[in-house]
Amino acid sequence: DKAAIAGLCRELGADLESLTGRSHALPVAVKVTSALTFLASGSFQTATRDTTGISQSAMSNCLAQFLEALQRRMHVALRAPSENEPAYRNAGNYHSMNMQVVCDAAGAITNVVAKFPGSCPNAAVLENSALARLLEGAR
Incomplete structure (x- = not known):
């Protein structure tokens, strides 16, 4: 839903914002929704072009950025264990x-x-x- 996507955009925004300053960089919301569309469809990146309107190479880049941003948030800090x-x-x-x-x-x-x-x-x-x-x- 829209609220969940907006939450993901806020949470992942710092990792997904373009640092190049290029005028045609994909917005964070497009990266998030494109990655989610691809993951939900289970299809090929080129097949999601009809839905997302972005090229396969752009899809590949935003998917990689999205998954890396998620992975960085998967580790939750713990207190150092006494053993090992x-x-x-x-x-x-x-x-x-x-x-x-x-x-x-x-x-x-x-x-x-x-x-x-x-x-x-x-x-x-x-x-x-x-x-x-x-x-x-x-x-």
Whole structure:
């Protein structure tokens, strides 16, 4: 809905605003809605051109910016644990856990993995989840 998109624009705006000062830079709202349209459709970037009106290369750039901005907000700072402290130090140099939460198109949570320290790569979290085993079985 409009309020959720406006909230995302406010939250991610600093990361998505163009720093080049070019007059034809895509506005934050266009980047957010284009990325959400692509993610919701599950289609190819070129197929979203009809809906978003932006080129495939612009779509690729705004999708990458959007996902990177989201990822930067996925780590929530924790107090340093007393055991195995270095494992919980993430790339941002603070302590966190790396978690995976997956939802379906209706927003219902279908998978949660909440056991890896912040230094654990995202790929390792996925590889060690029931979701990865389910996806491998579907091949």
